[in-house]
Amino acid sequence: MRHMDSTPLDALPTPAAVVDLDRVEANLRRVAAYAREHGLRLRPHTKTHKTVELTTLQLQAGAAGVTVATPREAELMATVADDVLLAYPPVGAARLARLVGLPERVRLTVALDSTEALEGLGRAAQEAGRTVGVLVELDMGMRRVGVQTPEEAVALARAVASTRGVEYRGVIFYPGHVRAPQVEQGPALREQSSRLGAFVQALTAAGLKPETVSGGSTPTLWRSHEVAGLTEIRPGINVLNDRNSVFVGACAWSECAYSVLATVVSTAVPGQAVIDAGSKALAKEEGMDPAGGYGALLDRPDVLVRSLSEEHGMLDLTGTSWRPRVGDRVRVVPNHVCASVNLHARLHVLRGGARHATWEVAARGW
Amino acid sequence: MRHMDSTPLDALPTPAAVVDLDRVEANLRRVAAYAREHGLRLRPHTKTHKTVELTTLQLQAGAAGVTVATPREAELMATVADDVLLAYPPVGAARLARLVGLPERVRLTVALDSTEALEGLGRAAQEAGRTVGVLVELDMGMRRVGVQTPEEAVALARAVASTRGVEYRGVIFYPGHVRAPQVEQGPALREQSSRLGAFVQALTAAGLKPETVSGGSTPTLWRSHEVAGLTEIRPGINVLNDRNSVFVGACAWSECAYSVLATVVSTAVPGQAVIDAGSKALAKEEGMDPAGGYGALLDRPDVLVRSLSEEHGMLDLTGTSWRPRVGDRVRVVPNHVCASVNLHARLHVLRGGARHATWEVAARGW
Numbered sequence: 001m002r003h004m005d006s007t008p009l010d011a012l013p014t015p016a017a018v019v020d021l022d023r024v025e026a027n028l029r030r031v032a033a034y035a036r037e038h039g040l041r042l043r044p045h046t047k048t049h050k051t052v053e054l055t056t057l058q059l060q061a062g063a064a065g066v067t068v069a070t071p072r073e074a075e076l077m078a079t080v081a082d083d084v085l086l087a088y089p090p091v092g093a094a095r096l097a098r099l100v101g102l103p104e105r106v107r108l109t110v111a112l113d114s115t116e117a118l119e120g121l122g123r124a125a126q127e128a129g130r131t132v133g134v135l136v137e138l139d140m141g142m143r144r145v146g147v148q149t150p151e152e153a154v155a156l157a158r159a160v161a162s163t164r165g166v167e168y169r170g171v172i173f174y175p176g177h178v179r180a181p182q183v184e185q186g187p188a189l190r191e192q193s194s195r196l197g198a199f200v201q202a203l204t205a206a207g208l209k210p211e212t213v214s215g216g217s218t219p220t221l222w223r224s225h226e227v228a229g230l231t232e233i234r235p236g237i238n239v240l241n242d243r244n245s246v247f248v249g250a251c252a253w254s255e256c257a258y259s260v261l262a263t264v265v266s267t268a269v270p271g272q273a274v275i276d277a278g279s280k281a282l283a284k285e286e287g288m289d290p291a292g293g294y295g296a297l298l299d300r301p302d303v304l305v306r307s308l309s310e311e312h313g314m315l316d317l318t319g320t321s322w323r324p325r326v327g328d329r330v331r332v333v334p335n336h337v338c339a340s341v342n343l344h345a346r347l348h349v350l351r352g353g354a355r356h357a358t359w360e361v362a363a364r365g366w
Numbered sequence: 367m368r369h370m371d372s373t374p375l376d377a378l379p380t381p382a383a384v385v386d387l388d389r390v391e392a393n394l395r396r397v398a399a400y401a402r403e404h405g406l407r408l409r410p411h412t413k414t415h416k417t418v419e420l421t422t423l424q425l426q427a428g429a430a431g432v433t434v435a436t437p438r439e440a441e442l443m444a445t446v447a448d449d450v451l452l453a454y455p456p457v458g459a460a461r462l463a464r465l466v467g468l469p470e471r472v473r474l475t476v477a478l479d480s481t482e483a484l485e486g487l488g489r490a491a492q493e494a495g496r497t498v499g500v501l502v503e504l505d506m507g508m509r510r511v512g513v514q515t516p517e518e519a520v521a522l523a524r525a526v527a528s529t530r531g532v533e534y535r536g537v538i539f540y541p542g543h544v545r546a547p548q549v550e551q552g553p554a555l556r557e558q559s560s561r562l563g564a565f566v567q568a569l570t571a572a573g574l575k576p577e578t579v580s581g582g583s584t585p586t587l588w589r590s591h592e593v594a595g596l597t598e599i600r601p602g603i604n605v606l607n608d609r610n611s612v613f614v615g616a617c618a619w620s621e622c623a624y625s626v627l628a629t630v631v632s633t634a635v636p637g638q639a640v641i642d643a644g645s646k647a648l649a650k651e652e653g654m655d656p657a658g659g660y661g662a663l664l665d666r667p668d669v670l671v672r673s674l675s676e677e678h679g680m681l682d683l684t685g686t687s688w689r690p691r692v693g694d695r696v697r698v699v700p701n702h703v704c705a706s707v708n709l710h711a712r713l714h715v716l717r718g719g720a721r722h723a724t725w726e727v728a729a730r731g732w
Contacts, residue, residue: 013437013460015732047676069677071379088677091631091642091693094379113634116692137634144678145632145640152634176675265457266511268479268503268518274511276457280708285650309542310413310704311435311454312510326482327457338676342646342709345731365711366381 009348009355010329014263015281017344018331019240019359021351023257024057027239030255031221032062035233038225043067043085043214045236046077048338050363051347054239056080065107067234071098073363083107085135085214087172087234089117089145096120100128109133109212111172113146115159118166125165134160135172135212138199140192142177150202157208170210170231171199175217179288182249185223193228200229219248242337243296247289259298259331260340261348262313264324272306273315273324277332279308283339298331305332375714375721376695380629381647383710384697385606385725387717389623390423393605396621397587398428401599404591409433409451409580411602412443414704416729417713420605422446431473433600437464439729449473451501451580453538453600455483455511462486466494475499475578477538479512481525484532491531500526501538501578504565506558508543516568523574536576536597537565541583545654548615551589559594566595585614608703609662613655625664625697626706627714628679630690638672639681639690643698645674649705664697671698 009018035042044058045067055066055077065083068074071090075098078084082105089112090099099121102108110132112118118134125132136156139146147153153171160168173196178188196213203210216224216233224233237244240258241251262277282295282305293304293316306316313332317323324330334340341347342364349357375384401408410424411433421432421443431449434440437456441464444450448471455478456465465487468474476498478484484500491498502522505512513519519537526534539562544554562579569576582590582599590599603610606624607617628643648661648671659670659682672682679698683689690696700706707713708730715723 011459013732014458088642089631089692092380092629093377113632114692117631120693137632139635143635143638144675144680145634147634148636263458265455265483266479268511268513269505269509270514272509276454279651279705283650284705285645286652309510310708314510326455326480327486339645339650342676366379 014261015277016261017347018259018261019347019349020257021349028061031238041232043234045234048236050361051359053359070366071095072366076363078102078106085109087111091117096124100124111135111137113137122163122165132166133169134166135170138171138173140173140175150199153199154202154206170212172214178220189226218245218250221250240337243333243335244288253301256333258337259333261331264326264328271318275313277313278311280310282334284308285336285339287335295332295334298333380627381643382627383713384625384627385713385715386623387715394427397604407598409600411600414602416727417725418442419725436732437461438732442729444468444472451475453477457483462490466490477501477503479503488529488531498532499535500532501536504537504539506539506541516565519565520568520572536578538580544586555592584611584616587616606703609699609701610654619667622699624703625699627697630692630694637684641679643679644677646676648700650674651702651705653701661698661700664699
């Protein structure tokens with residue numbers, strides 16, 4: 001799936017998803033060093049990039065295993081990883097069949113929050129003659145998924161422990177509601193420690209001490225060690241970064257390794273330039289930055305993509321004296337890298353600023 | 367690319383994009399009758415569905431040609447259409463080469479708003495030994511692309527008329543800024559008529575009377591005939607419809623022919639149910655409905671998808687007594703069908719409520 005490609009960047013048809021491999025490697029080193037320093041197991045979430053190649057680099061750089069969300073991500077990443085966490089309840093016959101059909105060498109763990117999901121998983125695992133680990137999903141305040149109280153956690157963990165085909169391995173949570181910049185996260189992290197402590201204490205008292213406590217999020221990444229009891233982090237975005245991760249202080253602009261190469265196609269309307277990267281290349285997701293917009297130029301971060309149509313991105317030129325011409329090329333860092341990558345069939349990989357390889361975004365879809 | 371598939375809907379892995387063919391055919395009949403009644407040429411925009419199969423149905427139902435935005439859409443739709451409008455400036459060597467490389471039997475027309483785009487097109491057309499029609503793009507108030515004044519329109523149309531390889535065919539615009547419900551559009555449509563009249567009058571006075579005046583948008587679709595001088599409409603969304611088109615009054619809920627089939631995967635958080643259709647299946651685009659949310663259930667339009675993560679859709683149950691269980695299935699009508707279709711590799715087509723065919727969303731990407 002990886003092949004060398006010597007077409008210069010200038011000749012690449014646009015829009016094109018571009019990855020700076022030097023920055024990727026620096027990002028991989030930084031997160032591996034952080035996890036090592038704090039004794040946290042590193043299990044990156046591959047949903048961000050959906051490529052087998054980047055998963056391989058993550059494992060080489062020190063990841064103990066990978067996180068996935070979909071059957072397709074699981075199947076593809078299992079071709080290179082021996083330890084896979086499906087951080088998603090596998091509900092329904094098709095998802096279960098594909099999960100337990102993964103190669104036997106793969107150590108499988110699944111997150112869930114209901115007895116319905118547990119029973120289905122137990123049956124499928126037994127029929128396949130394998131044991132699947134289970135992490136009980138806790139709601140730490142995001143209000144998306146997860147059991148609500150220590151009592152519910154104990155009841156579900158007990159059910160896991162008494163279900164054949166599965167093995168209780170601990171707890172998992174995702175504090176996606178903490179979106180403040182890193183410098184202001186103290187109170188939220190203390191609240192997380194306290195809430196997590198109550199869950200762990202109740203489980204331990206019931207003889208169900210969690211071996212794995214898996215947590216973390218992009219905004220809180222570099223303060224994960226402040227959450228007492230955490231054993232594992234699952235960073236996704238950090239390998240590529242985006243405008244949102246810069247805004248929350250999880251990375252510097254110079255650590256953004258992903259951008260969309262685009263061509264200026266119109267300057268007819270005063271005060272703006274239109275590029276051929278629209279919502280179908282960048283994703284029309286509101287960002288965290290109150291300045292608005294859907295992305296900013298890699299080389300001119302003060303120039304925002306103010307609005308998007310499907311194939312048009314409108315660059316706001318009102319705050320700059322720069323005036324691009326029709327045919328000029330720019331690179332846009334989107335608000336949310338996962339959503340943008342998912343719109344592209346391939347990533348064009350640069351090394352030292354030159355074309356190096358093309359990676360297929362192979363795990364798109366389900 | 368089309369094949370029969372007898373898997374029942376209940377057994378389809380989720381999330382899955384589903385198209386109701388009976389509703390599609392009714393939508394095709396309705397728009398064809400409208401265009402016929404008002405003497406408007408019908409040139410549907412295929413970016414909504416990106417399938418060759420639906421393009422074929424549109425041509426069979428009375429479309430005089432098709433509209434496309436990308437090279438890939440042009441190439442695929444040209445396999446079944448003999449008259450293709452690229453409603454997008456083809457800037458850059460790659461786009462130009464693919465455009466003029468379309469089969470010679472295809473009558474080609476291109477929209478543009480700059481001399482840079484015109485010069486590139488003229489050179490490429492001459493080198494390929496073909497003539498490409500040009501429509502001068504007018505800005506009718508959306509402020510996205512398009513020349514700003516009648517004087518600019520005349521200057522560009524003159525340049526087109528004197529450029530070898532191309533042929534001046536008229537004007538084009540997209541009034542995407544008119545987002546009011548149909549019943550309130552009177553003033554906006556009168557303003558459009560007056561603005562368009564000024565452009566057409568100046569062009570006619572300069573001996574450049576536009577043979578084609580191509581316009582229209584989804585919200586204004588059924589009042590297109592009120593825009594004086596319009597000769598052609600390019601409806602996109604109308605063939606499938608979505609939550610936004612219902613909100614603006616362009617269709618009834620019962621005319622929504624597209625939905626995403628999903629499975630409930632968690633009910634752990636009170637007041638909501640989580641489905642396995644998130645932003646990577648529905649698209650996280652804000653809708654026009656002030657009630658918010660990213661979609662509504664096909665069979666329970668009062669139940670909204672309140673928020674989205676990448677693989678999670680949160681159904682708001684606070685206004686309903688309905689309480690789905692983990693494993694139950696629902697169908698979601700998204701805010702913006704084009705953005706959702708673009709996230710799926712295939713469409714599962716129903717006839718009489720039963721599985722009928724699978725269509726590849728073949729024109730994704732560029």
